[in-house]
Amino acid sequence: EVQLVESGGGLVQAGGSLRLSCVASGFDFDYDELAIGWFGQAPGKEREGLVCISPSDGITYSKASVKGRFPISIDNAKSTVYLQMSDLKPDDTAVYFCAAPLHYCSIYNIAGSNNWGQGTRVTVSS
Numbered sequence: 342e343v344q345l346v347e348s349g350g351g352l353v354q355a356g357g358s359l360r361l362s363c364v365a366s367g368f369d370f371d372y373d374e375l376a377i378g379w380f381g382q383a384p385g386k387e388r389e390g391l392v393c394i395s396p397s398d399g400i401t402y403s404k405a406s407v408k409g410r411f412p413i414s415i416d417n418a419k420s421t422v423y424l425q426m427s428d429l430k431p432d433d434t435a436v437y438f439c440a441a442p443l444h445y446c447s448i449y450n451i452a453g454s455n456n457w458g459q460g461t462r463v464t465v466s467s
Contacts, residue, residue: 342367343365343366343367343368343375343441343442343456344365344366344367345363345364345365345439345440345441345456345457345458346363346364346458346459347361347362347363347437347438347439347458347459347460347461348361348362348364348461349361349362349461350436350437350461350462350463351462351463351464352464352466353429353463353464353465353466354429354465354466355429355430355431355465355466355467356428356429357429357465358425358426358427358428358429359426359429359463360423360424360425360426361379361423361424361426361437361439361461361463362421362422362423363377363379363421363422363423363424363439363458364419364420364421365377365420365421365422365439365441366420368441368442373442374395374396374397375396375441375442375443376393376394376395376396376397376441376442376443376445376446377393377394377413377415377422377439377440377441377442377443377446378390378391378392378393378394378402378413378439378440378441378443378446378451378454379391379392379393379411379413379422379424379437379438379439379440380437380438380439380440380453381433381435381436381437381438382435382436382437382438382460383432383434383435384434384435386435388438388453389404390402390404390450390451390452390453391403391404391406391407391411391424391437391451392404392407392411392412392413392424392451393413393443393446393451394413394414394415394422394446395443395446395447396415400446400447400448401413401448402446402447402448402449402450402451404451406432407433410426410427410428410429411424411425411426411427412424412425422439422441424437424439426463429463429465430465431465431466431467432465433463433465434463434464434465435462435463436460436461436462436463437460437461437462437463438457438458438459438460439457439458440453440454440456440457440458441454441456442454442456
């Protein structure tokens with residue numbers, strides 16, 4: 342069973358940075374090469390896919406609103422996926438979830454998963 346635990350959220354001023362972490366267990370990063378992604382759910386809005394990576398083919402996806410600001414990376418040795426958030430804006434305020442394995446991750450789009458972490462809250466003040 343895949344288990345995901347996010348951390349790293351908090352309160353930050355606009356223009357600041359945060360790094361979110363998602364520690365995964367129950368699968369082998371090197372062997373299974375599961376597609377994994379980060380989603381955000383802003384207050385009163387639906388959860389939306391932001392970034393994903395498909396290790397089997399090296400594909401990554403970034404939603405236009407976060408492209409260049411929220412790169413995703415994997416540390417196989419630590420079984421951890423990171424979301425490095427920079428130039429944060431008040432509109433980035435949300436609960437952030439990692440998910441794996443994804444139903445879909447391509448250069449054009451991301452689909453969800455049956456398996457989610459508990460989320461970590463990011464609040465960006467203006």
